[in-house]
Amino acid sequence: MFSYKYEIFTSVIEDKVNKGVLLKGERLPSIREIKKEFGLSIVSIQSGYESLIMKGLVKSIPKRGYFVDKDFEYSIQASPKTFFPISRDVDFIHNLELTSARNKSSEANSFNNAVPGDVLIPQKLILRTMQNIIREKGASLLRYYPSNGLEELRNLISDRMRKFGTNIHPDEIIITDGALQALYIALRSITNEGDVIAIESPCVFSVLEVVASLKLKIIEIPMDIQNGFDINYFEKICDEHTIKALVITPNFHNPTGKLMSDSDKKNLVATSAKHKIPIIENDIYGDLYFTEQRPTCLKNFDDDENVMTFSSFSKSLAPGIRLGWLNAGKFFQQVEKIKFSLGRSVSPIYQELIVKLLLNNSYGRHLRSFRKKLNQQAMLLLSALKKYFPETSYFHQPKGGYSIWCELPKEINMTEFYNYCEAEKIHFTPGTTFSVTNEYQHCFRVVFSDYLNSESLVLIEKAGKKAHELILS
């Protein structure tokens, strides 16, 4: 029983704020709305709100109403301090299936495949441009191209990044077969087997696999859902351990979708430089922003040449175009040697393709409509998740990129949940694939880069209903 009548509504608000269902700044029901719903007197409702203000959960803004005033404390606060030598051979095949790498292309809806769905790829543009290139260049496409990549391509990438304040000299760029290869090369150029590196936690499965194949050890730095990458925690780790590199995705991190603020970017670059820890920056989602402007890179704040930035066109154009780039900076010589040993140069047709798409700005035009579509899909999926899943679930609203990170209430048996989803062909990526710890048992990633239709929403509804059932069972 409640001690005060008003607790009938304050307990609901308190619970939602503590569980992150209501976030800081959200407007709370007006006195009139509460009166209508709970039949309480105005004085009682005011006393109720007073009690929430006293607890530091709510604030009142004159003439506007009551608002949540407490930051949500995400349950994953800190990650273990132990080094995890990651050797994931046993998990590899299992994770490939869960994380999509083996999805059948015939399956209608995939919420686990972090690539643009077939209808969102500018197929006509790409294929027509490739045909023109074959006609123009003919047999010269069958030769080796320079091992660091075509000069024209490196110039275009450098010019484009300069427009966003990212100064990358074309001679310090190396063209790679996609972003993962860029990461592999960057890591190999500055680490040796057994070294310890810092990564974000959660961290996408494919990045963990690269780290594992290089036989590196990791320390996971928590991504706080409210504040993003925990720089203080990182600094503490730097003081206590010998860290050889930090691998980080500051723009629309996969899976949380978090975007790091400029002040945090500056702070992180300065902290890493102070400890002489090179940063390997993954900017693969940087072009896929829903905000007004493209976000900055860590590289923009790098006065000490301590940041290597890489990206690719896999997420922004098509994953079959195996073309990425790495700004190697002062590590260029080691990087070039490693790239050479991994297969000399990137396929000429892909290099020529990206040159053309950048030169005539069809890449920019494609991005404009692609971002709009992605934003619409993100909002559609987010509202379906909020509508159908238990209200004590948590969904992070992305400002760009591809994914929504979800946390379900702890009472849900996740094995049963995934078994049901699998039977219904609903593919989410389980949180357990994003860490070597057990921190993310109740989390999963939902990707919105495939074309969404009414069938997709029915699947979300079914999964949400199952989650409700599992809470009650």
Ligand SMILES: Cc1ncc(COP(=O)(O)O)c(C=O)c1O
């Ligand atoms: C954060 C991140 N980095 C890299 C990759 C792989 O990129 P690419 O296909 O260019 O190798 C992915 C996609 O799975 C990713 O999500």
